Amino acid sequence: MSTIASPEEDLRTPVVARPRPAVRVPSDALARAARRTGLTLGSLVVLVAAWEWGSRAYDVPFLFPGPLAVAESLADNLADGTLAASTGASLWRIVAGFVLGSVAGVVVGLVLGASRVASGMAAPFVTFFRFVPPLAWFGPVLVWFGAGETSKVLLIVYTSLFVVALNTIEGSTKLPQDLSRMAGVAGASWWQRMFWVTLPASVPYIVAGARVALGNAFMTVVSAEMLGASAGLGVMVNNGMTSTNVPDVFTAILVLGVAGLVCDRLFVLAVNTFGRRFRGQQTVDVA
Amino acid sequence: MSAVAAARVDLSGRGARVGLGLLGVVVVAAAWQAVAAATGNPLVLPAPTDVVTALVQLVTDPQTRTDLLDTVRRVVAGFVAGSVGGLLLGAGIGSFRVVRELLNPYLNFLRTVAPIAWIVPATIWLGVGEPSILFVVVYAAVFPVAINTISGIAAVDADKLRMARAVGLSPVGTFARILVPSAVPFVMVGARLGLGLSFMAVVGAEMIIGQSGLGYVIYDARTFSNTALMFAGILVLGVVGYLFDLLFVGLRSSLFRKYYAGREAA
Numbered sequence: 001m002s003t004i005a006s007p008e009e010d011l012r013t014p015v016v017a018r019p020r021p022a023v024r025v026p027s028d029a030l031a032r033a034a035r036r037t038g039l040t041l042g043s044l045v046v047l048v049a050a051w052e053w054g055s056r057a058y059d060v061p062f063l064f065p066g067p068l069a070v071a072e073s074l075a076d077n078l079a080d081g082t083l084a085a086s087t088g089a090s091l092w093r094i095v096a097g098f099v100l101g102s103v104a105g106v107v108v109g110l111v112l113g114a115s116r117v118a119s120g121m122a123a124p125f126v127t128f129f130r131f132v133p134p135l136a137w138f139g140p141v142l143v144w145f146g147a148g149e150t151s152k153v154l155l156i157v158y159t160s161l162f163v164v165a166l167n168t169i170e171g172s173t174k175l176p177q178d179l180s181r182m183a184g185v186a187g188a189s190w191w192q193r194m195f196w197v198t199l200p201a202s203v204p205y206i207v208a209g210a211r212v213a214l215g216n217a218f219m220t221v222v223s224a225e226m227l228g229a230s231a232g233l234g235v236m237v238n239n240g241m242t243s244t245n246v247p248d249v250f251t252a253i254l255v256l257g258v259a260g261l262v263c264d265r266l267f268v269l270a271v272n273t274f275g276r277r278f279r280g281q282q283t284v285d286v287a
Numbered sequence: 288m289s290a291v292a293a294a295r296v297d298l299s300g301r302g303a304r305v306g307l308g309l310l311g312v313v314v315v316a317a318a319w320q321a322v323a324a325a326t327g328n329p330l331v332l333p334a335p336t337d338v339v340t341a342l343v344q345l346v347t348d349p350q351t352r353t354d355l356l357d358t359v360r361r362v363v364a365g366f367v368a369g370s371v372g373g374l375l376l377g378a379g380i381g382s383f384r385v386v387r388e389l390l391n392p393y394l395n396f397l398r399t400v401a402p403i404a405w406i407v408p409a410t411i412w413l414g415v416g417e418p419s420i421l422f423v424v425v426y427a428a429v430f431p432v433a434i435n436t437i438s439g440i441a442a443v444d445a446d447k448l449r450m451a452r453a454v455g456l457s458p459v460g461t462f463a464r465i466l467v468p469s470a471v472p473f474v475m476v477g478a479r480l481g482l483g484l485s486f487m488a489v490v491g492a493e494m495i496i497g498q499s500g501l502g503y504v505i506y507d508a509r510t511f512s513n514t515a516l517m518f519a520g521i522l523v524l525g526v527v528g529y530l531f532d533l534l535f536v537g538l539r540s541s542l543f544r545k546y547y548a549g550r551e552a553a
Binding site for chain 2 (some may be wrong): 040047131133134142222226233238241253
């Protein structure tokens with residue numbers, strides 16, 4: 001199962017759940033994996049061939065580049081270092097914004113989850129901001145922080161913060177009260193209970209929120225860069241548009257998709273490796 | 288201590304929550320007003336009162352009201368088309384294991400690409416204008432719905448399928464009576480996500496190629512340094528998004544109530 005099953009239905013990550021495998025002998029699993037790889041490779045060949053054919057059949061192949069043209073653009077951009085620079089710039093923004101936003105989201109979520117007064121007072125804002133797309137803040141952020149890196153990272157912080165905060169609230173309020181009481185009876189202070197009981201119990205929820213936030217970060221970075229930046233994958237898309245260099249646009253899209261996919265897989269891998277001890281209790285399945 | 292305990296009121300009631308919420312809004316608005324007065328530069332931070340004035344203008348002025356309606360129309364059209372497309376796609380893919388295994392990698396790839404990145408190919412193929420904006424909105428809505436539909440079909444209880452086979456239910460009957468009811472809650476989760484993503488996509492598209500719409504208004508306000516209007520646009524976006532979400536949840540619980548029997552329809 002590669003699913004982070006957040007128990008809260010509405011906050012769940014959209015991931016493809018495979019049917020829970022019945023008990024199976026390893027050799028069978030191996031055969032299945034081989035079959036799946038074969039299917040993917042086979043379909044990839046068919047797809048690429050169809051794409052090339054479609055591009056040649058299109059009236060203006062220049063406007064609908066085939067895989068060969070895209071591969072050429074990919075090689076060119078790799079060779080002159082544009083691709084590495086662009087990807088690096090985008091990834092840096094994503095990671096900085098995502099980490100800051102997630103940490104802030106956890107803190108905000110824990111505070112709001114712990115205090116009825118705070119959560120009551122913040123409720124209208126949390127609901128409201130959830131529905132304001134990050135790009136709408138582009139103007140104010142630009143006025144306040146200028147056109148530099150800060151603005152773009154802040155937009156990503158914004159997309160990450162609310163998803164993580166909402167999930168943290170969810171997790172910390174669903175914590176079995178007995179656990180917290182027991183820690184209190186054993187002499188744990190409020191801070192100790194927060195750090196050793198509430199936070200660990202909320203981890204599965206936080207992780208589910210963070211995974212959504214990571215996806216959001218990938219979406220936001222592109223549009224933020226398209227509206228103004230010196231380097232980045234969004235800039236590559238934009239330059240491709242202004243100079244009608246469509247293969248470059250496709251290259252940027254390809255790299256974006258692959259980078260997003262790789263980051264998501266790495267996130268799940270990290271959660272599976274380091275998050276095992278938070279699994280269990282309830283029925284929460286961490287990835 | 289005892290005095291504090293006696294003064295403690297029950298904060299879990301609905302009335303208390305509304306009161307606290309209002310209190311929060313008042314406190315923040317007052318703080319905002321104070322900071323704005325201290326800053327003394329409405330171009331950097333307009334006071335809430337200025338924003339309210341701009342907001343009233345935005346909603347009453349026929350020109351900007353058209354912008355609001357344009358955005359709403361684009362979201363509705365793109366979201367409905369994208370959701371239906373995603374549902375059909377997901378049902379088609381999810382019903383056949385081979386197709387699912389075949390297309391899963393591509394779906395996961397396409398889902399990661401920001402919808403807004405497609406604005407460029409869209410404008411090249413469809414021109415600068417309405418179809419390109421709609422394309423991006425549809426793209427934003429298709430994948431959450433498709434992927435959640437596939438999950439919903441995959442998550443069907445195997446025992447139910449066996450039972451259906453045992454009592455001799457036809458494939459069509461199995462689809463309609465077992466698979467659909469099992470998938471509906473998943474589809475709805477996807478559609479709700481898709482609705483939020485549609486709002487994000489439409490704002491981006493309107494900012495980049497739009498000639499009308501709230502995204503365009505906000506972008507335009509920036510060019511003219513009309514910060515109050517920028518904030519008014521943000522406020523309207525938040526409120527409209529929230530109302531749409533409420534509407535969605537309301538429709539979901541009234542139209543699809545029967546599929547939520549025995550579970551908590553959040």
